[in-house]
Amino acid sequence: MKTIQSGAGDARLISVTVDPAHDSPENLRGYIRRTGFGEGNWRLLTGDKRELYRFARKGLFVTATEGDGGPEDFIHSDRLVLLDKNLRIRGYYSGISDKEVQLLLDDLKKLQHER
Structure with missing residues (x-):
């Protein structure tokens, strides 16, 4: 998987392509x-479709459907996932x-103050 970066900072938003x-x-x-x-702290993630879909399904748990990342497989979710610096899932929104986006922003502020 490859992230295309255009900024820095503590918090990052990552969008994973559905069409790699x-x-x-x-x-x-x-x-x-x-x-x-x-731009800024927003990252766009692309790469091998099978690897991306495995990450979405098995790493982020954003879908209940099974699939192999093949040509007919498709994942799309409106879920935002909050990960901490150790890549542990801290919340779904x-x-x-x-209302949930605001909750995410509030939770992100709390997370940034954790050590």
Whole structure:
């Protein structure tokens, strides 16, 4: 998996592509240049589809469906996952709920004060 970076800092947002065949590192860099999306502490993650889908299913647990990451396999989720610096899952939030996004921001502030 490859992250395309454009910033630094303690907290990072990571978006995982659902279309890695199209979302090559070069295409994502161009997208960042054209739109500004992915700047700052936002990372765009791409790579091998099977590896990305395994990460989503087995690492982040964002879907209950099984699959092999093959050509017909597709994952899409509105879930935001909060990971700590040790990559432990600290919370799940709906990305389409203003209330849950605010809860994520509040939890992130708390997490940044942990040692």
